[in-house]
Amino acid sequence: MKDLAYSTIDSYHQAKQLARKNPEPFWAEIAKNFQWHKPWDKVLEYDFHAPEVKWFLGGKLNITENCLDRHLKTQPDQTAIIFEPNDPSEAAEHITYKELHSRVCRAANMLKANGAKKGDRICIYMPMTPELAIAVLACARIGAIHSVVFAGFSATALAARINDAACTMLLTADGSYRGPKITPLKAIADEALTQCPTIKNCIVFKRTGQEVEWNSIDLWWHEELEKVSDSCPAEIMDSEDPLFILYTSGSTGKPKGMVHSCGGYMVYTAYSFQNVFQYQKGDVYWCTADIGWITGHSYIVYGPLAVGATTVMFEGVPSYPDYGRFWEVCAKHKVNQFYTAPTAIRALEKHPTSLVEKHDLSSLKVLGSVGEPINAEAWHWYDKHVGKHNCPIADTWWQTETGGILISSLAGVTPQKPTYATLPMPGIQAVLLDNDGNELEGEAEGILAIKHPWPSIARTIWGDHERYKKVYFSAYPGYYFPGDGALRDADGNYRITGRVDDVVIVSGHNLGTAPIENALNEHTNVVESAVVGFPHDIKGNALHAFVIPNKSVDDAEKLTNELRDLVAKTIGPIAKPDRIQVVSGLPKTRSGKIMRRILRKLAAGEYDNLGDISTLLNPEVVEEIKQNS
Ligand code: PRX
Numbered sequence: 001m002k003d004l005a006y007s008t009i010d011s012y013h014q015a016k017q018l019a020r021k022n023p024e025p026f027w028a029e030i031a032k033n034f035q036w037h038k039p040w041d042k043v044l045e046y047d048f049h050a051p052e053v054k055w056f057l058g059g060k061l062n063i064t065e066n067c068l069d070r071h072l073k074t075q076p077d078q079t080a081i082i083f084e085p086n087d088p089s090e091a092a093e094h095i096t097y098k099e100l101h102s103r104v105c106r107a108a109n110m111l112k113a114n115g116a117k118k119g120d121r122i123c124i125y126m127p128m129t130p131e132l133a134i135a136v137l138a139c140a141r142i143g144a145i146h147s148v149v150f151a152g153f154s155a156t157a158l159a160a161r162i163n164d165a166a167c168t169m170l171l172t173a174d175g176s177y178r179g180p181k182i183t184p185l186k187a188i189a190d191e192a193l194t195q196c197p198t199i200k201n202c203i204v205f206k207r208t209g210q211e212v213e214w215n216s217i218d219l220w221w222h223e224e225l226e227k228v229s230d231s232c233p234a235e236i237m238d239s240e241d242p243l244f245i246l247y248t249s250g251s252t253g254k255p256k257g258m259v260h261s262c263g264g265y266m267v268y269t270a271y272s273f274q275n276v277f278q279y280q281k282g283d284v285y286w287c288t289a290d291i292g293w294i295t296g297h298s299y300i301v302y303g304p305l306a307v308g309a310t311t312v313m314f315e316g317v318p319s320y321p322d323y324g325r326f327w328e329v330c331a332k333h334k335v336n337q338f339y340t341a342p343t344a345i346r347a348l349e350k351h352p353t354s355l356v357e358k359h360d361l362s363s364l365k366v367l368g369s370v371g372e373p374i375n376a377e378a379w380h381w382y383d384k385h386v387g388k389h390n391c392p393i394a395d396t397w398w399q400t401e402t403g404g405i406l407i408s409s410l411a412g413v414t415p416q417k418p419t420y421a422t423l424p425m426p427g428i429q430a431v432l433l434d435n436d437g438n439e440l441e442g443e444a445e446g447i448l449a450i451k452h453p454w455p456s457i458a459r460t461i462w463g464d465h466e467r468y469k470k471v472y473f474s475a476y477p478g479y480y481f482p483g484d485g486a487l488r489d490a491d492g493n494y495r496i497t498g499r500v501d502d503v504v505i506v507s508g509h510n511l512g513t514a515p516i517e518n519a520l521n522e523h524t525n526v527v528e529s530a531v532v533g534f535p536h537d538i539k540g541n542a543l544h545a546f547v548i549p550n551k552s553v554d555d556a557e558k559l560t561n562e563l564r565d566l567v568a569k570t571i572g573p574i575a576k577p578d579r580i581q582v583v584s585g586l587p588k589t590r591s592g593k594i595m596r597r598i599l600r601k602l603a604a605g606e607y608d609n610l611g612d613i614s615t616l617l618n619p620e621v622v623e624e625i626k627q628n629s
Contacts, residue, residue, distance in 0.1 A: 003029075003030075003032075003033050004030060004033050004270060004271050004274040004275065004307070005274045005275055005278065006275060006410065006413060006426070007278060007413060008413065009413055009414065012410060012413055012414060012426065015426040015427075016426040018426075019426045019427040020429070023044070023427065023452060024043040024044050025043075026426075026427060027043055027044070027055070027267070027427065027455060028040075028043050030267055030271050031043075031056055031059075031263075031267045031455075033270075034061065034066050034266060034267065034270070034306075035061065035065055035066050035069075035070050036059050036060060036061045037060040037061055037062075037236050038058070038059060038060040039059060040055075040056035040057055040058050040059035040239060040263070041057055041058035041059075042056075042057040042058065043055065043056060043057075044057075044453065045057055046453045048453070048473055048477075048478050048479065048480065049473070049477060049478065050469075051468065051469055051472070051473040053453045053457055053459060054239075054240050054459075055239065055240070055261070055263055055264035055267075055453070055455045056239040056240075056263040056264060056267070056455070057239065057240065058238075058239070059238070059239035059263050060236050060237065060238060060239070061236070061237060061239065061262060061263060061266070062140070062141065062143075062234035062235060062236060062237055062262075063140050063237075063243060063262055063265075063266045063302065063306070064104060064137050064140050064141045064234055065234050066266055066270075066306050067137065067301075067302060067305035067306050068080075068097060068100060068101040068104060068137070068305065069101065069234070071097045071308045072097060072098060072101055074308070075097060075308055076096065076097055076098040077096050077097075077098065078096060078097055078282075078308065078310065079094045079095065079096055079097075079310045080095055080096060080097045080099075080100040080305060080310065080311070081093075081094075081095040081100060081130050081133060081310075081311055081312075081313055082094055082095075082284065082310060082311070082312045082313070082333055083095065083129065083130045083312075083313050083315070084312060084313070084314045084315065084316070084329050084332075084333065085129075085177070085315050085316070086177035086178065086179065086315040086316035086317075086320070087177065087316075088321065088325070088328070092332070092333070093130065095130055097308070100130075100134070100137075100305075102230040103130075103134050103230070104134050104137040104138050104141055104232075105138075105141065105229075105230045105231060105232035106225055106228055106229065106230040106232070107131075107134050107135060107137075107138035107225065108137075108138040108139075108141035108142050108232040109228035109229060109230070109231075109232050110138070110203070110221070110224045110225050110227075110228050111138055111139065111142055111144060111169070112142055112228075112232070113224065113227060113228050114169065114201045114203065114219065114224065115168070115169075115200060115201065116139075116142060116144050116168070116169055117142065117143075117144065118142060118143030118144065118235050118237075119143065119144070119145065119241075120144045120145070120167075120168050120169070121144070121145045121146075121147055121165040121166060121167040121168065121245065122139050122144045122145070122146055122147070122167060122168070122169045122170075122171065123146075123147045123148075123149060123158075123161065123162045123165070123167040123169070123170045123171070123199075124136065124139075124146055124147070124148045124149070124170075124171045124172075125148075125149045125151055125153075125158055125170060125171070125172045125185060125188075125189055126148075126151060126171060126172060126173050126176075126185070126205060127151055127173050127175075127176030127177065127178075127183075127185065127207055127315060128151075128176075128290055128291060128313055128314065128315045129173075129205070129207060129313070129315060130313060131173075131205045131221065132148075132291050132313075133291060133300070133301050133313060135171045136148065136244075136291065136297070136301055137301070137305075139244075140243060140244075140262075141232060141234055141235065142232070142235050143235035143237050143241065144169075145165075145242045145243070145244055145245055146243075146244045146245075147161060147162075147165050147167060147244065147245040147246070147247070147257070148244070148246065148291060148292055148297070149161050149162075149247070149292065150290060150292025150293060150572075151176050151183065151185055151290075151292060152178075152183070152292070152572050152573060152574055153292075153571070153572040154188065154568060154569050154570060154571060154572045155188045155189075155191035155192040155569075156192070156569060156570045156571070157255075157570065157571050157572055158188065158189065158192040159192040159193075159195040159196050160254075160255070161247050161255065161257070162192065162193075162196045162198070162199060163195070163196055163198070164247075164254075164255070164257055164462065164463065165245050165257055165462055165463075166198045167196075167198060167199060168198055168199060168200050168201075169199065169200060169201045169202070169203070170189060170193065170196075170199050170201075170202045170203070171202075171203050171205070171221075172185050172186060172189045172202060172203075172204055172205070173185050173186065173204060173205040173206070173207045173208075174186045174204060174205070174206055174207055174208050174209065174210050174212045175207060175208035175210045176207060176208070176315075177207070177208065177315060177316070178315075178316065178317055179316060179317040179319060179320035180320060182208055182210065184210065184212075186204055186212040186213070187212070187213070189202065190213055190215065193215075193217075199217065200217065201217050201219060202215070202217050202218050202219070203218075203219050203220075203221050203224060204218055204219065204220055204221060205221040205222075206220065206221065206222060237262045238262070238263075239261065239262055239263030239264070240261045240262070240263065240459070241261060241262050242259050242260070242261055242262075242459075243260050243261055243262045243265055243266075244259075244260055244297065245257040245258065245259055245260075245462045246258050246260070246293075246294055246297060246400055248294075248399075248400035248401065248510055249503055249510050249511050249512035249515065250467075250471060250503070250512050250514070254515075255512075255515070256461045256464075256467065256468075256471070257461055257462030257463070258400050258401050258458040258461060258462075259458055259459050259460050259461070259462050260403050260456065260458055260459070261459050263455070264403075264454075264455030264456050264457070265298075265302070265403050265404075265455070265456045266302065266306060267455045267456070268403060268404040268454060268455040268456030269298045269299070269302045269303035269306065269403065269404045269456060270302075270303055270306035270307050271404075272298075272303065272404040272405045272408075272425060273298075273299060273303030273304055273306070273307060273309070273404075274303075274307050275410050275413075275425065275426075276368070276394050276396060276405050276408050276409075276410055276411060276425075277337045277339070277366055277368065277394065277411055278337075278365075278366060278410065278411045278412055278413065279304070279307060279309050279337060280336075281308070282310075283309065283310065283336040283337060283365070284310045284312065284333050284334055284335050284336050284337075284363070285304055285309050285310060285311055285312065285335070285336065285337040285339075286311070286312035286314070286329070286330070286333070286335045286337070286338050286339065287299045287300045287304075287311070287312075287339040287340075287368075288314055288318070288326065288338075288339065288340040288341070288344065289339075289340075289341070289370070291313075293400075293509075294398075294399070294400040294403070295339075295370055295371065298403060298404050298456075299339060300313060303404070312329070312333055312335065314329060318344050318347065318348060319347070322355065323347075323348055323351040323355050324351075324355035324356065324358065324359060326338075326340070326344070326348065327355065327356050327358075327359035327361060327386070328359055330359065330361055330363070330364060331359040331360045331361060331363075334363040335363055335364060336363055336364065336365045336366065337364075337365060337366040337367075337368065337411075338364055338366070338367055338368065338386070339367075339368030339369075339370060339394075339396075340368070340369065340370075341369065341370055341371040341372065341507070341508040342369055342371065342372050342373070342374040342375065342378050342508065342540060343371070343372065343507040343508045343538060343539055343540055344508075345369070345374070345378045345381065345382050346375075346377075346378050346537065346538045346539075346540070347538050349377070349378060349381045350538070353385050356385045356386060357385070361386060361388070364386065364387065364390075364391050365391055365411075365412075366391055366392055366394065366411040366412065367382060367383075367386060367387050367391045367392070367393045367394070368393070368394045368395075368396055368411075369382070369393060369394070369395045369396065370396045370398075370405075370508070371505065371508030371509075372505045372508050372540045372541075373419065373495070373496050373497070373498065373540070374395055374418075374419060375419065375540075376418055376419050379393065379395075379418040379419055380418065383418075391411075392409065392411040392412045392416055393409075393411075393416055393418075394408045394409050394410070394411045394416070395408060395409070395416070395419075395420065395421045395422065396408040396421065397421035397484075397494070397496050399482055399510075400458070400510070401457070401458045401472065401482070402454070402456065402457060402458075402482070403456025403457065403458060404454075404456045405425065406424060406425060406428045406430065406450065406454065407421040407422065407423065407424050407425070407428065407430060407494050407496075408421055408422065408423075408425065409421075409422040409423065410425075417489075417493050419495055420489070420493045420494060420495045421493075421494050421495065421496055422493045422494065423492060423493060423494070424494070427454055428450065428454055429450060429451040429452040430448065430449070430450055430451075430494065431448075431449050431450070431451050431479070432444050432445070432446035432447065432448060432449075432486060432487075432488055433446050433447045433448075433449050433476055433479070434446050434447070435447070437475075437476045437477070437479075440488075442488075442490065443488060443489055443490045444487065444488055445485070445486070445487035445488075445497070446485070446486070446487075447476065447481070447484075447485060447486075447500060448482055448484045448485065448486040448494070448496070449476050449479035449480060449481050449482070450479060450480040450482070451478075451479055451480075453480070457480065471483075483499055483500060483501045483503060484496050484497075484498065484499060484500065485497040485498060485499075485500045502514060502596065504531075504532070504533030504541050504543060505533075505540060505541055506533070506536075506539050506540065506541050506542060506543060506574065506575075507538075507539040507540065507574070508540070509574050511543070511574070511575055513530075513531040513532065513533075513543075515570075515571060515575075516531045516543065516545070516567055516571065516575050516577065517529045517530065517531050517545075518570075519566055519567045519570035519571060519575075520545060520547055520563055520566065520567065522566060522570070523559075523562060523563055523566055524550075525549045525550055525551060525553070525559060526547050526548070526549060526550070526563070527548045527549065527550045528547075528548045528586065529545055529546060529547040529548065530545070530546045530586050530594050530596065530599055531543055531544070531545045531546075531577060532544055532546075532596055532599045532600045532603050533600065533603075534579075534600070534603035534604045534605075535604060536578070539578075542577075542578035542579070543575070543576075543577040543578055543579070544577060544578065544579045544581065544599075544603035545563070545577040545579065545580045545581070546581050546583050546586055546599060546625070547559075547563065547580060547581070547582055547583065548582075548583055548584065548585060548586065549582055553582050556582055559580075559582065560580045563577075563580055564576045564577065564580070579603070581625070581628060581629060582628075583621065583624065583625055583628070584621065584624060585618050585620075585621040585624075586599070586621065587599065587613065587616050587618065587619070587621055587622050587625075588616065588617045588618060589615070589616065589617060590615070590616075590617050592617070595616065597611075598610055598611070598613065598616075598622065602622070602625050602626065602629065605629075607626055610622065
């Protein structure tokens with residue numbers, strides 16, 4: 001995979017120039033590093049106004065042949081996955097490429113034997129064990145479209161995602177270990193499936209061994225595997241066939257099923273993985289994300305495996321059994337590239353540095369950050385205590401929708417700048433726009449937008465192409481609009497300033513406020529609610545909910561607890577507001593629109609900075625909110 005990587009600043013500049021002048025030959029050269037059954041007829045067809053994007057048209061491939069089969073010739077005994085269990089006393093598992101290939105093929109046959117075929121949607125609701133990666137790859141092997149739902153989501157959220165894509169099969173587990181907790185995944189799945197008529201089979205992987213209820217559609221994973229062989233030819237896919245759906249929050253109620261396609265996604269995840277992390281053969285790379293999120297899809301599974309890397313999968317949490325677990329695992333597996341989220345760094349930073357220092361981190365070469373802006377304090381702590389001032393930090397900006405990293409330094413090749421994601425990758429044409437959609441030049445602050453497609457841009461929202469158009473291509477016609485603001489310094493480095501819509505990033509998780517408000521409004525004593533983010537020193541942002549009750553509240557604590565539970569049940573525990581404030585009204589414009597800008601200031605305690613509130617319909621509620629908070 002050497003041809004994918006720019007390991008010197010000169011080669012980086014050359015690539016950047018070529019990509020700008022001639023994007024299509026640039027991407028074609030990169031795509032030649034992969035195994036295609038039939039090469040593409042045309043590199044790119046796109047129209048951001050339609051919107052429509054197609055890459056490597058007419059190309060035929062299977063991504064699993066690129067992630068598995070081709071490495072069998074060159075490095076069958078290389079470790080593909082190192083599995084580090086939640087409990088440190090349980091042995092780690094080292095899975096070679098040869099073994100992973102065999103296990104994926106067997107699982108693929110298990111899916112086929114139970115009726116799955118190309119184009120079917122298969123929902124995966126599983127813990128972070130190798131079987132989750134195997135499930136994903138098994139779907140890709142047979143051309144089924146996987147839809148992984150993070151195993152922290154509730155039954156209601158799981159059911160909504162299964163139904164949106166009309167999935168025909170669910171892959172789950174009896175339970176999952178996360179730190180000291182066991183989550184009863186099967187019981188949650190059972191509850192979800194009472195509302196999911198399209199599911200024909202539910203295959204259950206045994207992880208915790210806990211008691212589970214058994215229904216007529218249930219099958220044990222280990223029993224089904226025994227019935228099939230480990231030889232499974234890969235389904236030949238068109239470059240533009242969907243590979244997977246992954247749901248992300250939006251500013252309106254319903255989650256958006258982002259659809260990624262086979263060819264472009266493969267090319268871009270491998271390209272960006274190789275360049276950002278400067279992975280070298282034999283290195284051990286660890287991304288601490290969950291495969292339930294895009295980071296896990298692109299940079300635990302597909303990107304690393306496509307280049308033949310050794311990727312660590314961690315089942316646990318950074319705080320268990322103590323706050324030194326990340327560093328213990330880095331030392332144990334001699335991790336070379338370590339990729340985590342600022343929220344984890346901020347949480348760990350609060351604990352004695354002896355928890356870091358007692359572990360030998362000398363194997364580390366590269367550090368990465370993802371999911372939200374990394375504040376200066378966290379950046380410097382990471383650099384000093386983990387990197388020992390000796391590891392470049394790649395602050396990687398991207399999204400579920402972009403499929404791969406778009407703005408980042410290339411570790412050790414391009415300059416880093418604390419709190420800046422720095423420069424767009426070669427092939428990415430980022431711009432800043434003013435509110436009217438004019439491009440800003442030089443040093444500036446504005447709306448971040450991308451001018452030209454890249455291979456792993458999501459192609460649509462499952463079942464709702466109009467929404468795709470509206471959310472990403474309508475506000476600034478001719479550009480892809482990610483929903484983030486940014487500033488740019490004189491050297492062209494970008495610093496992401498945060499969302500410009502009603503999505504709040506809490507502990508690196510992208511949460512739409514609308515679905516949380518919908519959940520709160522389900523309560524019999526809530527008439528209306530508004531949820532906003534406020535700065536939080538560990539989570540980055542936390543949620544503040546303002547709720548209007550329909551009758552007087554005698555026991556505010558009881559109501560608050562009920563509302564938190566309701567949000568956990570409807571969406572998942574990650575969406576529970578930190579603060580719930582009962583109010584008699586919400587600040588509104590004369591046309592009845594909630595003034596979220598004012599609520600954000602109130603939640604942040606910025607009372608002196610509220611701006612002119614005299615034009616509000618009900619300025620008195622602002623005073624009341626201040627008094628009660
Ligand atoms: O606001 C940006 C923030 O996370 C959003 C995307 O969230 P999601 O689709 O869940 O994907 C997260 C993992 C890629 C972005 O719109 N974000 C992501 N990375 C960064 C970031 N904000 C600042 N700096 C980053 N490095």
